[in-house]
Amino acid sequence: MNRHRRDFLKTAGAVATLPLLASSARGSDAPPAGKESFGCLVDLTLCVGCRKCEEACNRINALPEPPEPFDDPFVLDRRRQLQPTEFTVVNRFHTGRLDERNRAIPVFVKTQCMHCLKPACVSACIVGALQRRNDGAVFYDVSKCIGCRYCMIACPFQVPKYEYADPVTPRVRKCTFCADVISREGGKPACAAICPVEALTFGRRDKLLELARQRIRSDPGRYIDRIYGEHEVGGTGWLYLSGEPFEKLGFLDLPSRPVPQLTEAIQHGLFSFMWAPLTLFGILGGAMWLTRSGSHLKEDD
Ligand code: SF4
Ligand code: SF4
Ligand code: SF4
Structure with a gap:
């Protein structure tokens, strides 16, 4: 086989994979959130900002030690974002509420992937490196990732982070929902297992919603009547209860429509739009190759 034919076959192979990529981009045909789907209820009225959850997350994921120790209270003086080395962070907010001695009452907010x-992210990943499992964990497979970082652009919560500092084998990094642990009978995510005040409740999502409604019903003065994550972007595995409006605590006001419905419409539109020109280029390329091989045969003769 001469070089031109090999080149043509390579190009044809690459073109042939595009429909596969297009079908992979339909990744949000994820399993429905059935009864087996797990979640975690974060009760912000209970969290005391101890950051034990951050520490447990750091250990279970074998992440590098942070520059400041986990018991350093000054860390809470600045607003932190998720990092490639920090899959969960706790931030302190002040909403203007004061206690009986006129001191500001802080609210601590733990963030991580909302699953x-x-x-x-699953919908945007054209190679299927991100998948939603039946148990609710949105899982990243580094062996499939091509580093396009579409997931980072697509995520409405700005969760996935990239290891820009690693020039050789950079990965997308985010909370794994302790997928290995929760797949075992009775297993809990490390952060939920360690929380000393039970601000994090792990369990089946439908049961967590019942629990959250029950807490709101039984103590309406303590909670606002909203469960963040119940409907946002089609629902999330991680759910939040709060005593303060979520907008005051850095939560985004998102629509209930899942983001993939929008991104898929665009992606599929693009792929169908690309398909006709690609077919034309394929035919033209084939014709050129045949013409060129004919002239080579003549030269060889
Ligand atoms: S371990 Fe619990 S109380 Fe402590 S910061 Fe995390 S969620 Fe809040
Ligand atoms: S929060 Fe972002 S990264 Fe996590 S599952 Fe949702 S879209 Fe994906
Ligand atoms: S579920 Fe696991 S990976 Fe996610 S924040 Fe908690 S400890 Fe970290």
Whole structure:
């Protein structure tokens, strides 16, 4: 086989994979959030900002030690974002509420991947490196990742982070929902297992919603009547209860429509739009190759 034919076959192979990529981009045909789907209820009225959850997450994921120790209270003086080396962070907010001695009452907010029921990251990943499992964990497979970082653009919560500092084998990094642990009978995510005040309740998502409604019903003065994550972007595995409006605590006001419905419409539109020109280029390329091989045969003769 001469070089031109090999080149043509390579190109044809690459073109042939595009429909596969297009079908992979439909990744949000994820399993429905059935009864087996797990979640975690974060009760912000209970969290005391101790950051034990951060520490447990750091240990279970074998992440590098942070520059400041986990018991350093000054860390809470600045607003932190998730990092490639920090899959969960706790931030302190002040909403203007004061206690009886006129001191500001802080609210501590733990953030991590929300493990969406219809994850935009899964939908955006053209090679299927992100998948939603039946148990609710949105899982990243580094062996499939091509580093395009579409997941980072797609995520409405700005969760996935990239190891820009690693020039050789950079990965996308985010909370794994302790997928190995929760797949075992009775297993709990490390952060939920360690929380000393039970601000984090792990369990089946449908049961967590019942529990959250029950807490709101039984203590309406303590909670606002909203469960963040119940409907946002089609629902998320991680759910939040709060005594303060979520907008005051850095939560985004998101629509209930899943993001993949929008991104898929665009992706599929693009792929169908690309398909006609690609077919034309394929035919033209084939014709050129035949013409060129004919002239080579003549030269060889
Ligand atoms: S371990 Fe519990 S109380 Fe402590 S910061 Fe995390 S969620 Fe809040
Ligand atoms: S929060 Fe972002 S990274 Fe996590 S599952 Fe949802 S879309 Fe994906
Ligand atoms: S579920 Fe696991 S990976 Fe996610 S924040 Fe908790 S400890 Fe970290």
